[in-house]
Amino acid sequence: MALLAAGLVIGLDARGAGELTGQLLPALLALPCALRLRKGRRPLFWTIVILQALAILPALIGLVGGDLRGLTRLILPVLTLIFVTRPASRDHFTR
Numbered sequence: 001m002a003l004l005a006a007g008l009v010i011g012l013d014a015r016g017a018g019e020l021t022g023q024l025l026p027a028l029l030a031l032p033c034a035l036r037l038r039k040g041r042r043p044l045f046w047t048i049v050i051l052q053a054l055a056i057l058p059a060l061i062g063l064v065g066g067d068l069r070g071l072t073r074l075i076l077p078v079l080t081l082i083f084v085t086r087p088a089s090r091d092h093f094t095r
Contacts, residue, residue, distance in 0.1 A: 026055060045093035048084055052077040 012020070029051055036044050055077040062070035083089060 026051065040092045040095050042094055045084065045090070049081065052081050052084075056081075 033044060033047055033051065056074060059070040059073035059077070062073065084093075
């Protein structure tokens, strides 16, 4: 919220504020996941999977639209899904 307020003070228009909010929202959703990572549990597993799927979606839309930057935006979410779904990781999230 502080970044959004600072952007409004320096003259950020509505489109810029929307883009800023769109960039900050996944980070705000991922923060509670990071804080609960040590405990594991099944709901955290599904939250991580959903967040990464939501991160993959804009990258795929960009690729369909011809934006090749979508390839680099796919790397981290895909790797996260691969590592989270490995057997040792799944065991951590099911305890």
